[in-house]
Amino acid sequence: MSKILPPKWIDRFLSWFCSDHLLEEIQGDLHEAYQHRQQQFGKRKADYHFFWDVLRFCRPYAFERHSRSKQFLPMYKNYFKIATRNLLKRKVFTALHLLGLAVGISTVMLVALYLTHELTYDSSHPASNNVFRLVNNYRDQTYTCMFFKDYFGSDYDTQMRLLNHLKGYDDVTEACHFVPSHSAIGPNEKVFVKTEDRKLIFEKLLYTNTGQEFDSIFPQLYLQGNPDLAFSAFDRVVLTESSARKLYGESWSTKSLIGTALEIQKKSFVVGGVIADIPGNVHFEFDLLIYQQKIPSWGAYTYVKVGAEADISRVMTRLNTEVELVYPDYKQDVLQKGISSVALQEIHFTEGMLYELKPIANTTYLITFGLVGIIILLIIWTNYTNLSIAMYAGRQRELGVRKLMGARAHDVKMQILTEAMLLTIFCLPFAWLLVFLGLPYLNSLMEVKIDQYVMFEPYTLIPLASFLIFTGIISALYPAIIFSSKSLLRLFSSKLVVGKISRFWNIRNGLLTTQFFLLIGLMSMTFIIKNQMSYVQRRPPGFDQKGVLFFGINGKEKFTRLKNRLEKFPQVIAVGSGMVPGNEMYNQLTYTMKGQEEVLSDGTLIYTSLGSLQVLGIESDALHLLGGQDSVLIINQTAAEKLAAISGIPAQDLLGETLVTEPEWENDTFGNGQHYSIAGIIDNFDYFSLRYPSQSLIIEVFREPDWVYNALVKIESADWFDTVSKIEDAYLAIEPEVPFDFTFLDDHMNELYTREQNAGILTTILTSVCVILAVMGLIGVVGFITFSRQREIGIRKVFGASVVNILVSLAKNYVWMIAAATLLAIPFSLLLGKEWLKTFAYRISPDLWTVFLAGTVTLTIVVVVVVLQSVKSARINPVDILRYE
Amino acid sequence: MTQLGYLEETALLLIMIMDQEAYGFSVSEAYRRHTGKSISISAIHTVLSRLEKKGLISSEMKGATEERGGRRKRIFVPTNQGKALVLELKESRQQLWSQIPGMT
Numbered sequence: 001m002s003k004i005l006p007p008k009w010i011d012r013f014l015s016w017f018c019s020d021h022l023l024e025e026i027q028g029d030l031h032e033a034y035q036h037r038q039q040q041f042g043k044r045k046a047d048y049h050f051f052w053d054v055l056r057f058c059r060p061y062a063f064e065r066h067s068r069s070k071q072f073l074p075m076y077k078n079y080f081k082i083a084t085r086n087l088l089k090r091k092v093f094t095a096l097h098l099l100g101l102a103v104g105i106s107t108v109m110l111v112a113l114y115l116t117h118e119l120t121y122d123s124s125h126p127a128s129n130n131v132f133r134l135v136n137n138y139r140d141q142t143y144t145c146m147f148f149k150d151y152f153g154s155d156y157d158t159q160m161r162l163l164n165h166l167k168g169y170d171d172v173t174e175a176c177h178f179v180p181s182h183s184a185i186g187p188n189e190k191v192f193v194k195t196e197d198r199k200l201i202f203e204k205l206l207y208t209n210t211g212q213e214f215d216s217i218f219p220q221l222y223l224q225g226n227p228d229l230a231f232s233a234f235d236r237v238v239l240t241e242s243s244a245r246k247l248y249g250e251s252w253s254t255k256s257l258i259g260t261a262l263e264i265q266k267k268s269f270v271v272g273g274v275i276a277d278i279p280g281n282v283h284f285e286f287d288l289l290i291y292q293q294k295i296p297s298w299g300a301y302t303y304v305k306v307g308a309e310a311d312i313s314r315v316m317t318r319l320n321t322e323v324e325l326v327y328p329d330y331k332q333d334v335l336q337k338g339i340s341s342v343a344l345q346e347i348h349f350t351e352g353m354l355y356e357l358k359p360i361a362n363t364t365y366l367i368t369f370g371l372v373g374i375i376i377l378l379i380i381w382t383n384y385t386n387l388s389i390a391m392y393a394g395r396q397r398e399l400g401v402r403k404l405m406g407a408r409a410h411d412v413k414m415q416i417l418t419e420a421m422l423l424t425i426f427c428l429p430f431a432w433l434l435v436f437l438g439l440p441y442l443n444s445l446m447e448v449k450i451d452q453y454v455m456f457e458p459y460t461l462i463p464l465a466s467f468l469i470f471t472g473i474i475s476a477l478y479p480a481i482i483f484s485s486k487s488l489l490r491l492f493s494s495k496l497v498v499g500k501i502s503r504f505w506n507i508r509n510g511l512l513t514t515q516f517f518l519l520i521g522l523m524s525m526t527f528i529i530k531n532q533m534s535y536v537q538r539r540p541p542g543f544d545q546k547g548v549l550f551f552g553i554n555g556k557e558k559f560t561r562l563k564n565r566l567e568k569f570p571q572v573i574a575v576g577s578g579m580v581p582g583n584e585m586y587n588q589l590t591y592t593m594k595g596q597e598e599v600l601s602d603g604t605l606i607y608t609s610l611g612s613l614q615v616l617g618i619e620s621d622a623l624h625l626l627g628g629q630d631s632v633l634i635i636n637q638t639a640a641e642k643l644a645a646i647s648g649i650p651a652q653d654l655l656g657e658t659l660v661t662e663p664e665w666e667n668d669t670f671g672n673g674q675h676y677s678i679a680g681i682i683d684n685f686d687y688f689s690l691r692y693p694s695q696s697l698i699i700e701v702f703r704e705p706d707w708v709y710n711a712l713v714k715i716e717s718a719d720w721f722d723t724v725s726k727i728e729d730a731y732l733a734i735e736p737e738v739p740f741d742f743t744f745l746d747d748h749m750n751e752l753y754t755r756e757q758n759a760g761i762l763t764t765i766l767t768s769v770c771v772i773l774a775v776m777g778l779i780g781v782v783g784f785i786t787f788s789r790q791r792e793i794g795i796r797k798v799f800g801a802s803v804v805n806i807l808v809s810l811a812k813n814y815v816w817m818i819a820a821a822t823l824l825a826i827p828f829s830l831l832l833g834k835e836w837l838k839t840f841a842y843r844i845s846p847d848l849w850t851v852f853l854a855g856t857v858t859l860t861i862v863v864v865v866v867v868l869q870s871v872k873s874a875r876i877n878p879v880d881i882l883r884y885e
Numbered sequence: 886m887t888q889l890g891y892l893e894e895t896a897l898l899l900i901m902i903m904d905q906e907a908y909g910f911s912v913s914e915a916y917r918r919h920t921g922k923s924i925s926i927s928a929i930h931t932v933l934s935r936l937e938k939k940g941l942i943s944s945e946m947k948g949a950t951e952e953r954g955g956r957r958k959r960i961f962v963p964t965n966q967g968k969a970l971v972l973e974l975k976e977s978r979q980q981l982w983s984q985i986p987g988m989t
Contacts, residue, residue, distance in 0.1 A: 003952075025946070028956030029926050035952040056927040061934060330914035 042214020058543025225273030384475030400491030420476030542685025546618035622680025
């Protein structure tokens with residue numbers, strides 16, 4: 001009869017925590033007690049008591065280490081010494097090791113920071129769940145801002161109408177609105193701000209006439225003053241910390257700025273408070289908050305805060321029913337499609353809205369980065385496991401000697417882990433520095449604002465350190481377990497201890513292939529992006545962009561004076577005002593031919609002057625008519641084709657026919673809409689960015705327009721700098737109040753594609769990270785393989801193999817892996833490439849050869865690494881290896 | 886003089902009684918028989934190791950049995966110091982006893 005034994009798992013638990021030298025007696029006593037109880041009370045009760053007895057042994061007494069291991073404590077010093085010697089012995093290897101680890105971990109860290117930043121948009125405010133933005137649906141587009149009843153002409157009461165109405169709702173606790181100056185609906189001009197002794201240019205102003213409400217919906221941290229004080233009267237200004245520093249110097253915080261006077265565009269304001277800078281992950285930004293009675297725009301970004309129990313849909317239903325109390329005739333207007341709401345935290349992720357304040361999150365980028373980050377992390381971990389296996393394979397005898405001298409399994413394990421951790425801890429400052437220095441680049445590439453200060457926050461430091469330490473442990477765990485558990489004899493035999501675990505090595509091959517796949521995929525994406533960008537830049541835009549610059553100027557009178565002055569300069573070829581090509585899409589209007597039922601809704605109406613067309617070199621016979629009349633209407637080829645399709649008149653015969661814009665608008669002059677006679681049809685030109693297909697342009701050209709907001713100048717000069725500064729002087733003589741802020745047209749055109757160019761830079765960086773990691777991984781693997789196949793190489797040489805033969809036999813495997821990775825990368829790169837190119841209406845098609853090119857580059861890198869790493873083994877004298885056999 | 890707690894003193898006396906048969910489990914059994922109260926093996930182990938540290942008992946690993954799964958026992962025997970201490974304790978108690986009126 002076999003003996004009944006206590007449950008194994010409890011036993012195992014005991015042997016796990018109990019120190020070795022006490023285990024035998026304790027376990028013996030417990031087992032003896034178990035047998036007695038079992039015979040007396042039965043198995044169940046005995047099991048129960050056994051379990052409690054074991055638990056009661058969880059006390060310092062049982063954990064106490066044997067005196068021998070106490071003597072071993074100073075061994076850490078020895079581990080440290082041996083580890084340092086080993087690292088210094090192979091300086092190049094260690095440097096590469098460190099570089100790979102630091103670059104890899106910091107890339108993962110940057111990706112993590114970016115993802116955190118994007119995914120926590122607008123969530124820092126405590127009540128952010130209850131805040132909603134009101135958006136207006138008009139025609140086929142959704143406007144992120146609401147309009148005022150009388151648009152630009154609204155007085156304070158009219159501007160406040162919507163908010164006052166909303167505040168009457170029980171569900172609504174607060175409502176506010178604002179307009180940032182640098183938004184699509186803001187004044188969009190830089191301003192001079194004057195203190196007693198400084199005059200500086202500011203760009204980002206936020207205008208509001210609902211200060212208190214703004215602060216209760218978007219609470220700010222006040223460094224000086226408080227919201228009650230700041231918004232106690234109009235014409236107050238609230239500074240952010242950095243603008244206070246800009247205006248009052250580094251020592252601003254020592255002075256009380258509250259009540260100081262500021263002059264902004266000739267109007268005087270009183271400083272009402274200083275707040276902390278607006279974090280980057282908020283959907284609006286500003287340097288100065290201007291609290292004044294009138295918002296300088298035709299509408300404003302409007303927000304409501306509802307009560308904790310309230311339902312926003314109830315608010316919206318009621319608002320849409322009662323909308324005519326705010327906007328009379330809203331319901332009569334067939335183009336108004338109702339007001340809806342967007343939750344504050346959704347704003348950053350809502351696509352396809354007009355006039356959004358900041359670029360919205362790009363989900364493709366977020367997912368791609370997340371995946372790349374995870375893969376890089378996996379690669380780092382496998383690479384370092386490979387590297388440490390390779391490293392310890394050569395040190396098998398050393399570990400054997402340690403065991404011979406009395407080191408136990410535990411000691412060997414600790415040694416290997418200590419060594420691995422030493423390197424990763426050594427790596428920590430490098431990785432930290434890389435992330436710290438990389439953040440500004442990440443910010444400019446991804447158009448985000450992550451403060452470098454986060455690098456001092458524990459929630460950044462702790463993950464970074466734990467990433468590294470975990471990498472250290474995980475990379476050394478496998479060799480630690482294998483080497484510590486092997487017997488002395490096995491360690492001293494010339495056979496490798498780790499060579500046999502074939503399943504592990506298959507996983508490793510798989511991961512190596514994944515690594516090549518990622519490298520090839522990213523590299524071909526880089527090629528695709530570069531090709532598209534050069535396509536975009538080489539494509540003729542259909543107008544003359546060389547030597548054209550433009551800047552803002554207010555009013556016809558100033559413009560005419562400036563124009564007369566500029567035209568006297570020999571370098572100035574033409575001066576005009578109006579249309580500047582290179583735009584994002586904006587609001588569209590309906591149009592049709594007179595007498596047609598069908599109405600097109602995708603027209604873009606442009607008012608411009610003859611001068612601007614001369615500057616841009618756009619010509620049409622119709623422009624000669626301007627001698628006899630004030631304005632002519634010309635359309636582009638796309639508009640002509642669309643109109644031809646609905647009216648049945650051939651495009652070239654449209655000249656002289658009547659075009660109707662906004663036919664739904666009833667008026668006394670024309671009955672419905674605005675009527676124009678088509679005077680000319682011009683070739684398509686790139687008015688919008690090439691992301692959009694060619695739009696119907698309806699251009700009304702004035703000889704001398706009455707409204708002027710900008711000036712375009714074409715210059716031809718050998719000395720640009722001199723010419724531009726002459727223009728600036730002329731400008732400042734006429735407009736001393738607004739800074740001269742000019743842009744070259746070709747720069748402006750390029751700026752449209754900043755995001756795409758940045759994506760190109762980013763994939764290039766990620767590709768280089770992958771190259772570094774792949775090289776690191778290969779060094780580890782190839783190093784180990786050549787080491788473990790040393791005798792095979794020796795025997796091959798004895799039988800007459802040449803160095804080249806041996807190198808080929810070592811590199812062969814990788815060729816297959818790269819071939820497989822290239823094949824896998826083809827569908828991936830082409831699909832991802834296509835997805836990315838979709839953002840462009842004008843695009844190249846991703847070519848197969850880009851993937852093959854990437855594959856070839858990868859192959860070259862791999863072959864170079866394999867050859868460099870194994871050439872020493874391949875050239876070795878076979879006698880040296882085989883003499884022990 | 887070495888201080889001894891009640892549990893320690895009892896354990897030491899039990900070890901002296903059991904002569905070569907004292908180890909963790911047997912001491913806990915003897916304790917239970919003697920006092921009628923049960924005591925966990927871990928508590929006995931702690932007491933025994935404390936006594937050993939004080940130099941009152943010494944130990945040796947021997948006597949593996951079947952029901953222990955072939956594991957050896959740690960057999961405890963009193964040291965001379967231990968024996969002397971017990972005698973000393975006995976004498977001081979005796980002296981106190983003799984001074985109680987009407988108890989001789």
